[in-house]
Amino acid sequence: MSTVRGARERARAEVTAAIKDEARRGLAAEGAAKLSLRAVARELGMVSSALYRYFPSRDELLTALIIDAYDSLGAAAEEAERASLAAGAPPRARWIAVCGAVRGWALARPHEWALVYGSPVPGYSAPQDTIGPASRVANTLIGILRSAYAGHGLALPPLPAALRPEADRMTAEFADGLPPEVAAALVAAWAQLVGLVSCELFGQYERVVEDRAAFFAHAAGQLAHGVGLPAA
Amino acid sequence: MSTVRGARERARAEVTAAIKDEARRGLAAEGAAKLSLRAVARELGMVSSALYRYFPSRDELLTALIIDAYDSLGAAAEEAERASLAAGAPPRARWIAVCGAVRGWALARPHEWALVYGSPVPGYSAPQDTIGPASRVANTLIGILRSAYAGHGLALPPLPAALRPEADRMTAEFADGLPPEVAAALVAAWAQLVGLVSCELFGQYERVVEDRAAFFAHAAGQLAHGVGLPAA
DNA sequence: TGTACATCAGTGAACGCGCGTTCACTGATGTAC
DNA sequence: TGTACATCAGTGAACGCGCGTTCACTGATGTAC
Numbered sequence: 001m002s003t004v005r006g007a008r009e010r011a012r013a014e015v016t017a018a019i020k021d022e023a024r025r026g027l028a029a030e031g032a033a034k035l036s037l038r039a040v041a042r043e044l045g046m047v048s049s050a051l052y053r054y055f056p057s058r059d060e061l062l063t064a065l066i067i068d069a070y071d072s073l074g075a076a077a078e079e080a081e082r083a084s085l086a087a088g089a090p091p092r093a094r095w096i097a098v099c100g101a102v103r104g105w106a107l108a109r110p111h112e113w114a115l116v117y118g119s120p121v122p123g124y125s126a127p128q129d130t131i132g133p134a135s136r137v138a139n140t141l142i143g144i145l146r147s148a149y150a151g152h153g154l155a156l157p158p159l160p161a162a163l164r165p166e167a168d169r170m171t172a173e174f175a176d177g178l179p180p181e182v183a184a185a186l187v188a189a190w191a192q193l194v195g196l197v198s199c200e201l202f203g204q205y206e207r208v209v210e211d212r213a214a215f216f217a218h219a220a221g222q223l224a225h226g227v228g229l230p231a232a
Numbered sequence: 233m234s235t236v237r238g239a240r241e242r243a244r245a246e247v248t249a250a251i252k253d254e255a256r257r258g259l260a261a262e263g264a265a266k267l268s269l270r271a272v273a274r275e276l277g278m279v280s281s282a283l284y285r286y287f288p289s290r291d292e293l294l295t296a297l298i299i300d301a302y303d304s305l306g307a308a309a310e311e312a313e314r315a316s317l318a319a320g321a322p323p324r325a326r327w328i329a330v331c332g333a334v335r336g337w338a339l340a341r342p343h344e345w346a347l348v349y350g351s352p353v354p355g356y357s358a359p360q361d362t363i364g365p366a367s368r369v370a371n372t373l374i375g376i377l378r379s380a381y382a383g384h385g386l387a388l389p390p391l392p393a394a395l396r397p398e399a400d401r402m403t404a405e406f407a408d409g410l411p412p413e414v415a416a417a418l419v420a421a422w423a424q425l426v427g428l429v430s431c432e433l434f435g436q437y438e439r440v441v442e443d444r445a446a447f448f449a450h451a452a453g454q455l456a457h458g459v460g461l462p463a464a
Numbered sequence: 465t466g467t468a469c470a471t472c473a474g475t476g477a478a479c480g481c482g483c484g485t486t487c488a489c490t491g492a493t494g495t496a497c
Numbered sequence: 498t499g500t501a502c503a504t505c506a507g508t509g510a511a512c513g514c515g516c517g518t519t520c521a522c523t524g525a526t527g528t529a530c
Contacts, residue, residue, distance in 0.1 A: 033265040118351030122263040195427015
């Protein structure tokens with residue numbers, strides 16, 4: 001509770017961090033499905049049963065890694081928004097900056113990206129605790145659209161009637177105050193962004209895209225257009 | 233070589249198919265990383281060493297599943313194009329039909345989608361044999377754009393200068409005769425389509441998108457717009 | 465048509481390995497009086 | 498300040514399980530003469 005923690009508490013935090021770091025290395029080597037407590041312990045020079053002082057099971061360790069990943073990605077997105085806002089960038093440029101930050105984070109931590117946006121781990125189902133951190137990037141993007149809407153507005157075509165109820169529901173849930181076509185466009189853009197990053201990371205660009213930074217910059221501009229932030 | 237195969241050859245084809253079917257079930261239960269030859273053999277009532285008469289290793293079995301998946305997805309896309317072409321549909325409608333076929337295939341075989349477009353399996357690297365079947369969907373989409381281009385043309389904004397060399401390279405490689413902005417737009421649309429399908433399949437729409445068919449139809453329309461096939 | 469031989473599918477045992485989790489334990493660190 | 502006790506990190510053995518791959522083998526199916 002106190003800010004000056006006891007030696008025991010400090011040691012516990014350090015060992016916990018070391019376990020997660022080693023587990024992230026294991027993720028890279030073997031993937032989430034095969035992440036092995038025994039291997040983590042071995043690498044740390046501990047006996048495998050000792051890990052149970054820190055995580056009650058393998059799945060809880062996975063959950064901790066997932067939460068960390070969402071948080072770290074969310075922080076990267078928020079930082080990009082903060083920096084470009086401070087530089088006086090208009091909404092479109094900030095949107096593109098945040099997309100670039102997401103890609104940059106994923107390129108630096110491909111296995112953590114795979115952990116949260118790749119194929120689900122069979123037999124593992126993420127608990128509720130992961131929902132909050134998971135939405136930080138989306139919230140950042142919504143914030144940009146909000147400020148654009150409050151400024152010069154967003155250039156979006158009207159929704160098809162079939163999507164109206166769904167778009168109204170989305171709007172009420174996480175984009176209150178914005179027009180319904182914005183919520184629908186945002187979710188689509190987010191899924192498309194995930195696709196751009198995952199394709200690059202998961203090997204789909206092999207023999208197809210070479211200048212990946214230029215290609216992504218162009219695609220992020222298209223995504224901005226798709227959410228009503230056209231160029232010029 | 234003859235069309236009337238001997239009993240032995242026929243039996244071999246049947247057992248090979250049974251092994252792959254059972255392996256596909258294993259994929260669903262445990263994921264590609266943990267796909268187990270012994271479990272497949274057990275389920276088939278064989279002894280595990282017997283599988284080595286059919287596949288020289290676990291990785292070769294995985295490769296066979298990957299090729300099958302690409303082929304099956306490619307066939308679904310081609311069939312959708314053929315049917316909507318036969319119905320006299322214009323390029324935009326055919327584009328949307330093919331996107332819908334990709335999504336439909338993925339919803340019916342989520343674990344095969346994950347096998348080819350999800351996180352890579354650590355320690356496994358796909359051999360050359362998978363390249364051909366992998367491009368059938370993209371080829372179908374290019375075909376649509378080709379016929380649209382030959383007809384009323386494609387409505388695409390000019391490329392940023394930074395992407396011009398890359399777009400020229402892509403065009404020479406797989407979209408010969410089309411303008412460079414088409415190749416770039418196609419690859420981006422394809423990656424975005426992968427994102428839409430993967431997000432839906434991998435659980436990213438939980439608590440976000442409810443009417444997924446309507447949402448996808450709208451997004452596929454946006455993708456069509458992105459490759460120069462605007463509505464109306 | 466019959467026989468000898470080659471091919472091949474499938475068996476069963478073995479090698480050497482790894483896994484998650486539990487449990488009774490030792491010994492060091494912290495806490496209350 | 499000193500002592501008794503509680504808390505907790507880490508140990509080591511064990512349980513019960515699963516894995517990919519190799520190898521010598523049996524016996525059925527096909528082929529050549």
